[in-house]
Amino acid sequence: MLAADGTPLKKSLARALRAQKLRALALIAPLLIFVLVTFIAPIADMLFRSVENQIVRDTLPRTSAALATWDAESGDLPPDSAFEALYSDLFLAAEARRHTRLGQRLNYENTGMSSLFRGTGRDVDDFGEANVEMLEDLDDRWEEAEFWISMTSGTGGAAVLDAARERFIRLDDLSTRGPLGDAWCGVKGVFGAPCAVSAEDVDLGFTLSGDFAETFPRTAEAYAEFAVFMAIEEEETVADDEPWEAVYVALDRDLRALSPEELAAYDGPEAEALRAAQAALADVPPVDFRAAFVASDEDWGTVEPWRTIRTYAPPYTTGYFLNAVDMQKTPDGPALRDEDERIYGLLFQRTLFMSLMITFSCILLGYPVAWLLANLPMRTANLLMILVLLPFWTSLLVRTSAWKVMLQQQGVINDVLVWLGLVADDGRLIMINNQFGTIVAMTHILLPFMILPLYSVMQTIPPSYMRAAKSLGATPLTAFRRVYFPQTVPGIGAGSILVFILAIGYYITPEIVGGTTGTFISNRIAYHISSSLNWGLAAALGSILLVVVLVLYWAYDKIVGIDNVKLGG
Template structure:
């Protein structure tokens, strides 16, 4: 008689077999989600470390600056106890004297003066010179400090110190909006001749729009040729489109300087051809014209490639069918072909515009004073060590781009982007 052998089955398997199908499916989906999360976790960490955290630090830096608050604890306490006083009393000057001594001991006068100098130019030397003589200050402190320099009686200095007594401040955004605090602490527009940032902000978006439109006008026929030419000719044209990517941005920009300058190649050719006179050479460099020409050349491939990626998958049979039904060439293009290219056009416009808004090397080299963009001011403040002002300007630029991105999403839809 044959023996019957029983195989042991784990209890977990028996339990799972007895579970309803819905629960087993839910557990399988949860396991798949965990596996998918683990697969993208390295990319998520990379994006967080290289993108999210730097932007967060930039936004924090635009609102936080402890250069003065850390150096003037006594004044910070006096301002908190006297929030409405604009003109300081003897106690306020006594707190200032104590902080000047502290600044001298800790070598903080330069940092404190630099922070106030952002709001009231010329304040840094005021703090450094007063800190050097802080040990000689005696009561009455008001007379002693005013004896050092009458500028200490300027209400703008005290308004600026009140705002800087807290490390969290909106001063850098106010400066970016061409707004300042008056002698009574109220907000007011800066002098008309000193308004720089808002005009440059608008100019940057306007020039970026002009560059984007020119790129679109030039890129559309190029992309159409790429999509309709025979393979051999299309590949040759694609090489010419991609050729700028094989050359350094700095080399391309300096090459344009050689071509566009007053004694450059283009002007010399025009003079030789008799089109212009020797004294009528065109000003094509160190102005907005130079910025537009060079940036169009640099950004044109970023417009061609998204449009081409859409055009190459449009079936030619659509156009033939429209013509067979009596549509003219213009009607076929307007109602059949062009609407199908809109996702590529939208992607190219968005890509070129965002790149144009953030460019600073090209405008710095070929734009001169007239062709500078908003990003050049950011770079200027970064090199001058006013990182908080640079962060505020960068946050404004980021906000403008995000608004345009949101408008694009509402009007066309991000899901319709065709980047390749």
């Protein structure tokens, strides 16, 4: 069968249907993009932070590689190469002021790491001070930027420069990690404004000699990092300042690694000055990185900080989730924390228990109110409905603060009880800063969310059903239990799931009236986001809470059936 234009009818219908779907998609596209950008992407970014751990690898790349083959179970300190690698990594991180962020991250896993990195970051400039002074005293030219440029410039060392560019850019760009950060960088790139400087865009002001990089690999690497730092962080070139102390220390290591015969064969720029430096360094002991780190802080002489660095060197970690369930990574695998350190399991149990209590309280209080609203004359019902909705017109903070005033020991409720003689003046009830205060205040705040679904369902139940049941001999209680109540179950289900989900994630009310025993897991999540800045742990706690809610939702659907939930009609 053909259409009017001669095409097969089936093909014509498919084309029309496709065009109709495209038009519908175009209509909802703005809203869909808005939801993706403002809702889905932030949630995905936050959930990604619960496993993201790139800061250790990007801040200490050489150290991570050096510790990869170290046996943390042996009880022995890492080899000297690990101390030297840590010096190179930490010097660059300290110059870029990124070492404190790394210390803060590792401090979540091992208390004291923050102060360890902060203190050593201040001292790392002085490592090898005697060797640096020897070179500067040997020849004044070692303190001149032009001398270093002359010695290191040439061609063939592009790979070393590119590696230094990438290393510093990754170190400098830690704040943009995650799905949301990558997406935002992509959006900015469309408009010609990339999120972070690329390696190719960095103008270093010189090119590195391949012969110099091959003969003096440590020096070439350190000088390249200095050049990249000057270009990106200071917006200057290597011609504007003499190199870091780390470059001198690297040169010291390279000169000691070469025999006089090998250095004699080197014919690059300033070769004579390099040979003179090698001869002079023979009278100065080499830099002992192990001793320098231990002198800076004796904790570097223990295996614990090294073990922590090695454990959290991979770019992704389960550490945040283990902490969120009161566990930790150990050399023998995941293990429970000490009993006095287990707080999150208790918080999750308390959150679930109190959310259920609030839900049941709202059912007990909201059911009779909704029944009255559904069975009173319309004029009276509308007036009472205004009273039910009145709390929505009052600030949540004001309502919560009012309960704090009413429930405190010198508050209104205790004063009334004392006045009635039900409570002695010296035996006033403690109803605030505990679970009772949180349940009372949140029941009042969430009660309208239970009443409204119940009312909308009860309004659709014809009064004739109850009259018919009574006329057939049923008592009022039996008629209610067998006829009326089953028809209100969808409203109870809708109100319960609404109140429970709102309660389990509440923050302000438990924070104000909960004290130490009435707070929810959401309060701890907020603490880690705003105070401790442990966003990874906050994301892990939030992920677990999300999974718990989804599991309970699934169980609710299996038991009650989500299709039976009604908000009205």
